[in-house]
Amino acid sequence: MTDHVRPRPGTTAVWAGEEERRAGAPTQVPMVGSVSFGYRDLEDWMSVARGERPGHIYGRNTNPTVAAFEEKVRQLEGAGAATSFATGMAAIAGTFWALLEPGRRVVSTRDTYGGTSVVFTDHLPRWGVDTVLCETEATEEIEAEIARGCDLLYLESPTNPTLKVLDLARLAEAGRRVGATVVVDNTFATPLNQSPLALGAHLVIHSATKFLGGHADALGGVVCGDAEFVRRVFRFREITGASLHPEAAYLLLRGLKTLALRIGRQNESALRIARWLEGAEGVTAVHYPGLPSHPAHAVATRQMRGFGGVLSFALKGGMAAVRRFLPALRWAHLAANLGAVETVAGTPATTSHVECTPEERAALGIPEGLVRYSVGIEDPEDLLADLEQALAAARVRGG
Ligand SMILES: *Cc1c(COP(=O)(O)O)cnc(C)c1O
Numbered sequence: 001m002t003d004h005v006r007p008r009p010g011t012t013a014v015w016a017g018e019e020e021r022r023a024g025a026p027t028q029v030p031m032v033g034s035v036s037f038g039y040r041d042l043e044d045w046m047s048v049a050r051g052e053r054p055g056h057i058y059g060r061n062t063n064p065t066v067a068a069f070e071e072k073v074r075q076l077e078g079a080g081a082a083t084s085f086a087t088g089m090a091a092i093a094g095t096f097w098a099l100l101e102p103g104r105r106v107v108s109t110r111d112t113y114g115g116t117s118v119v120f121t122d123h124l125p126r127w128g129v130d131t132v133l134c135e136t137e138a139t140e141e142i143e144a145e146i147a148r149g150c151d152l153l154y155l156e157s158p159t160n161p162t163l164k165v166l167d168l169a170r171l172a173e174a175g176r177r178v179g180a181t182v183v184v185d186n187t188f189a190t191p192l193n194q195s196p197l198a199l200g201a202h203l204v205i206h207s208a209t210k211f212l213g214g215h216a217d218a219l220g221g222v223v224c225g226d227a228e229f230v231r232r233v234f235r236f237r238e239i240t241g242a243s244l245h246p247e248a249a250y251l252l253l254r255g256l257k258t259l260a261l262r263i264g265r266q267n268e269s270a271l272r273i274a275r276w277l278e279g280a281e282g283v284t285a286v287h288y289p290g291l292p293s294h295p296a297h298a299v300a301t302r303q304m305r306g307f308g309g310v311l312s313f314a315l316k317g318g319m320a321a322v323r324r325f326l327p328a329l330r331w332a333h334l335a336a337n338l339g340a341v342e343t344v345a346g347t348p349a350t351t352s353h354v355e356c357t358p359e360e361r362a363a364l365g366i367p368e369g370l371v372r373y374s375v376g377i378e379d380p381e382d383l384l385a386d387l388e389q390a391l392a393a394a395r396v397r398g399g
Helices: 009-015 042-049 064-077 088-099 114-127 139-147 168-177 227-240 246-256 259-278 297-303 318-328 358-363 380-395
Strands: 081-085 105-109 130-134 152-156 181-185 203-207 221-225 283-287 310-315 344-346 370-374
Touching (some): 009 259, 064 221, 081 227, 088 114, 088 203, 088 227, 221 227, 259 283, 259 310, 318 380
Parallel strands (some): 152 181, 181 203
Antiparallel strands (some): 081 221, 203 221, 283 310
16 A cells, blocks of 8 residues: 555455456455465575565465465554464454463453453463453552563453443553553444554454454454564464464455445444334343543543444343343344344343353343344344343333
């Protein structure tokens, strides 16, 4: 992309990573399934192997379709480099294994994605990495814990499924002060709504499975940011092999082209639905950073350009009401994913924290009787009407 015209995100989402135009060449990035890439000249092959010349050798290391996907995300996040993984969890775990070693100390919060918190509680300790999980909204407690020593600061905002918001600039600064590597899971916000690198993070991670792909038909993960850190993460991934499949990269690339359209619509619809739910009968709490009633609304307004497509809410009557409410929804998949073009609903026990036992969810402060609602791109009037009738169905025998 030419330097003098820096495109806006909607243009970047469409063109980045695929702007090379050659006469007669396909306009679309092809799905290259080939495992290896051949050479006629040994010197040529060696110069690619030494990294002196661009090119691909073996699919576990690099692949042209996968590289186009990485480039698109790199530009969307304004990162120095990007590398990809088979899933979001592979990206998260791979980043830890690449950057940590025995004796290191990680500071994070209790409300990270369920799989991530299992890595913190079950796996990092086995490798001699000390992990401290702070109360998510206790900014001063997190800062104090960072000041006690921190090699890697791991943040997620907004959180899954209670939509808590961390002050990313303030915490990143605290991390940088003690020399920590600052890593942010930006899955919920997407690069359209939030730019953690501009707020001080070294690395940004996405489960591309969610909003980046947007169609719930491909798993993927991506890590981008400071080129030196990304290089270390890539070195680990190319050896351990959790590489993104080219077919998944192809689907993710196609999904990414409409990112700005989808996120714009989902931001608008989610805000409208959250406002409506706040006054709805039978709803006892609504969690959405765009609501003035959200405890960190001011922080969210400062660090986000839109509040995202996911909200959660509690029903009067608890889990019994949730059991009646969810199956009554007409325009929602009851499923574990989020960020898709279809609306998706579920509970923490079946979605974000399916990896945890009930005891672990309780210990993490994750309420069972909560509905997580990922707003799709349907007409919001239909979603509001659907919520209204499902709330009525939930009230029938409960109250
Ligand atoms: C889904 C999710 C992940 C894990 O991603 P996978 O692609 O399912 O491995 C990590 N973080 C957040 C916030 C998520 O929502």
